[in-house]
Amino acid sequence: MRRIEWPLHLVIRTVVGVVAAGVLAVAGVVAWNWWQESRATCHEDVVRRGPHDECVGVTAGDHVFATHLEDVQKLIAKENARVEAESDEHPYVSVAYLTSFTLTDDDSNSEDSVRHELMGAYLAQHRHNRGDLPGSPKMRLLVANSGSDSAQWEYTVDRLLERRDGPDRLVAVAGLGPSTERNLAALKKLSENDVATVASIMTATNIKGIDGFVRVAPTNVDEAKAGAKYLKEKEFKTVAVVQDDASSNLYAATLAQAFREEYPDSEHRLVGESISYDSSVSSAWEGELRYIPGRLCEAEPDAVYFAGRGRHLAHFLNALANRTRCTERDFTVLTGDDTTNLTPQQLVDAARTGVRVYYTGLAHEDMYKKTPYAVSKLSAGHFRDEEGLMETWFKDEARYDGQDIMGHDAVITAAQGIAMASAWQGQGKVTGPSVARMFHQMSGSEQVPGASGFLSFKKNGDPRDKAVPILRLTTKGDSVLIDVTSATGEVAREN
């Protein structure tokens, strides 16, 4: 064997140097990763991700995703801490409220709407844990942010799934955001992993038949049908449908399709075919909306059915108000529930256009006053201005959009599922699948006393005969309840 004759001390120095360099390099990488991670970590299970550097993930309330959520998240954190502290005496399971809490221009929801949802969710937690709808086991409410446009849904869902076992015992996820492909993917992944899901404002008709999934909002079809019925009842003979062609906008597609199927009959007809814009072409949709009033002038409809998102509606109304043709004509626009996602300012701006705007909402606090048989008195009472808990807790909050009611109804549905599962299997055996199974047992005396209406569910997860409020935008930008109807015309009532 050949002798190595390099000077040993130089070899040792070199080896030590190389090893030291290696160690330093590894340490550097580790340190860099640690720094990156620490920089990326907003809180336990909440990390900074995506192009907007937003904090996404799951928290029991210790991390506040956005400043506007601070008050409600503090309340949730406090309640969660209490539940944990009493866990020896009162076991608990967890329910997460998942949606996009960090919003950008890419989102159709507004900060107000998601905050109101979370407020309602907290009310439901409170009612279940120590309120007027007590149940066992107790509920920890986790707040899960899927990021703007739910771009980080996968990370957040993975963190949620990690919490199925162990002390968290996550059994259900509520909320789930609007009807988008990403939210649908999140929903499916949760379902595939035995987590019960309750959508609050997801209305797209084609989201159905998913295991363990129910929703508390009427579907787009139901909304469209209810809207069509209302227009017919008010004797609007011709209607032009303006539709968003964006393929990812399931909400718009189903709304338009359902309206087209429901409205035309011997006395009523659709005019002005194929009036559409494409919101996925960001450089064009605003321009497209500017041309639509001209076409509507030509079609001369009695009403316009706008099948698109609320923020597009605002632009559409603006374009309509500033039309140069048929200025003598008054336009009546009916649209879907996404109008509730407009901010008060946007609503005021929309109202100032002078166009009469009706929309099928998801819920409204006056529903009990208008149709007391259609909603739970007990639940609705918490949303009343004067004596409700919501007013007590969130005194300065203008809860104009009914999203708080939808958030509440979604979580109260999950809470009832938990209580029902526990009643038969014991507190320790409440699981995602067992809660999901209970959704199908919620009929008759077990229907959910929702503040947006009594809730029982079809096999595909849709609410049965769900009350659909018809709202009108006043000139001040407020929403006034005009009527409560449903897709079938028969609203679910208390048994």
Next chain:
Amino acid sequence: MTDAAVGAGALGRRGIVSLAGEALRRPPQEERPVTVLLGPRGSGASETHSALMELYGPTYPFAYLRFAPGQALLPRYALGLLARQLERRLPQYRRMSFPLLTLGLLASDEDLSMTSLEEGRRSIQQRLRDFQQQAESRHGDYLAAFFEVAGGAIGAPEGASTAALALLKDALRHGRRRLPGGNRFGQAAHWYGAHQLTRAQDRWEALTELNSWRHQGHEEDRERLDRILFSAFLEDLRRGAAPSFSPRSFLLLLDQADTRYGRRFLDLLLHARHDTVMANRPCDPLTVVASCNRWLPRWGPASGEQWPWQLRVPDGASLEDWRAHRPPRDSEDTWWYPVRLRDLQPEEVHTLVERQLHTHPGLSPFTRLTPFIHRLTGGLPKGVSQVLQALQHAAGERTPGPAQERWLRTLPDRTVLVGEVQRTLADAALDSLLEGFDDRERDRLAECAAAPDLYVGTQVLGYGEALFTQLRIRRLIDGPGAFTPSLHPWLRRLLLWKLAARPSDWEAAHDLLAEHAREAGRTTDRMYHLLATGRLEEVTDHLLSRFDTLPATSWISELEKVTAAPNRLASVGGPLELLATLAPPEPGGAVTGRSVVRGLVAARWLWSDPLADPGMRLGHVLADGFIQLSRLGRSDNVALLNESERYLHWRPSQTTTDGS
């Protein structure tokens, strides 16, 4: 490599330094010579060791050992001391260890007093451990124990530089702390069991055998023990040099190896190496440089006639030269590489003086005297140093001129410090050169020194060949090949200085030698001795008569030979004053052939003695003399004019025989 690179110790030894470097750089298993630096005492062997230590010590493991004459350094102690030094940790190599040697030394250390090999086999392992622990508890490590017994042999080479001393100190201080224990202890024992010199095959019985050789055996057994220990030492070195990150070679510096124990060491070393190589095993990786002031008996008669080697000169020493001239490999002589340490040349003396200025700035006025120093000492390094030491004591004689010349006239009687004792330069130098000679022998030798041919001197004066042989063994006589076996010029000058202090003996010796020359018909030699006794007129007459019969060149040669005679002239006065006394001008300033020849003889006689004419100021007188001689009407006066020219522009020459 230049001399400057290796310090003053290597002046004129460049070939030796490069030879050692060459040997150290060769692959471990390659054959290397045992280089022997042969020269009289004071020829600079120790300085050469120091230079080698200084140059190669930082990069190669080295060990230095001095076999002082009065010290009984047994081979086992020598090996222990060497191993201890070679274990020194050098950062560029893995650490060297000597498990075989250490085990052999341990096994033969104390008498195990066992009645049978079988009994010994049972208990020796434990006993060895006990010995080792005892030695380590007393001395820190086992090999360090050898300092207790033989530490005096380490010392430091004479004239060692500060750097060399630091290296040596470092080598001694940093030995291995502990023996390699455990399994390696047993592995080492196996080697002894398998060795051809042990009868027992069992490893532990073999170690017991080693013990009995030393404590219960005869001389033959002890010889066998030494041989196996040397074999173990070389095997350890072979094994130590084999792995990666090991040195290619180990430098062994053996000073005064001509002493009894030094010779014994060399014999055993050569024997062990030769046995190994003859058994077709790789050679050991030792680079050995030994210094000897004497001819080694194993080389045959000091005349060198029966030894296959011819002494090499340091300037031409190299591995290639060794390979080209080494005797056949079937003889142990094949490993020798004898190098004669030559005297320094004038320019080397000059360099040496200049280097001394760094530590002795008081010598600066004497730098012009380097030709004088060289003529006086013949270039013997120790002689040069001693003269320089004496010159340091010159007080008001630092300026060139008559006063300085008068001071130098009695330089051998100036004092130098030897240790803490004041000695005259002549005594100090003679003590060094003739160590071991008693006063009687020295007196006889001084008388013999009257003859330019020492052999003739010893024969004529009746002191026999023994004295002559002694000097030849000590390399104080020019070696084989020299036309005349003459004493080293420095030694002869000192001896003659001492003889001059004994006027009757001076006269008697020269008279006897003159008579012997007359009987032998060697007129020139007779004239030489007549002149030494101050008979200038007779010599002048003889040379005047020869001037008419001899060709000019022959006459000049005869003049030179005769006037090389020593003198015992008065110690007062400079060269010109002495000349005026010896050859006063003819009345009336007349120039005759006789006056010219007498003047030339006197001037040349004084000029050839560096003490009489330190500055060679009589060169001009000699040049004038030859010109005057050329005017005496000869046909071949060109040679005389040339000679005049030569003295006018005298330059010292290596080939000159002046001053002898």
